Amino acid sequence: MKHLPKHLRPRWRYLAVRLDAWPDADFDRRDFQRSVWFAAQNLVGDAASADADLKVLRFDFADGTGEAIVRVRRGHSEPARAALACIDGVNGDPVGVRVVGISGTVRACEEKYLRRDGQFRDERKVVFEDARRSAVVRGDRLDVRTDGAFAGATELDFE
Structure with a gap:
């Protein structure tokens, strides 16, 4: 054909x-x-x-x-x-x-x-809602683990 x-x-x-x-x-x-x-x-x-x-x-x-x-x-x-x-x-x-x-x-x-931004994933401990929690860092964003879910935050939320 x-x-x-x-x-x-x-x-x-x-x-x-x-x-x-x-x-x-x-x-x-x-x-x-x-x-x-x-x-x-x-x-x-x-x-x-x-x-x-x-x-x-x-x-x-x-x-x-x-x-x-x-x-x-x-x-x-x-x-x-x-x-x-x-x-x-x-x-x-x-x-x-x-x-x-x-x-x-x-x-x-x-x-x-679709060029990669060079963003990499990093984890660190942060204080959020008066408790020490783990957060996933991607660029200038932080995703804080709270009770089995995540909350979005930025560096300004922690200073």
């Missing part, structure tokens, strides 16, 4: 997405893909979400931060961005989803928008 000519092939856009969650969040590419599909179906309906054809191509998530590349048909970028903005949790874990850029190729998307 022959390939379609170039002018008949579908054209794609690639969304660079950053993910932020609590350090103990545990989900994978399949869970994130399911959340993307459900968000698109709930926002624009079955027919429009099928036409947009959202697919997670690349996914990297560990220690509460991650990034992904989501493929969408050209012309459906804005509804796809809106659908991604509707995601507030993946597999029961609260998550923040932010589209940082749109590109025409996967390579350009990776090079322009």
Whole structure:
């Protein structure tokens, strides 16, 4: 079977997405893909979400931060961005989803928008709510463990 000519092939856009969650969040590419599909179906309906054809191509998530590349048909970028903005949790874990850029190729998307910040995960002890607790440090953010959950804080909250 022959390939379609170039002018008949579908054209794609690639969304660079950053993910932020609590350090103990545990989900994978399949869970994130399911959340993307459900968000698109709930926002624009079955027919429009099928036409947009959202697919997670690349996914990297560990220690509460991650990034992904989501493929969408050209012309459906804005509804796809809106659908991604509707995601507030993946597999029961609260998550923040932010589209940082749109590109025409996967390579350009990776090079322009998904360079690592050099953030590393560190743990230390802090005093929070008059008690000594452990905190996960990521850049200028601290996630303090409180009674089995986390509370977000910054360096200014401890000075």
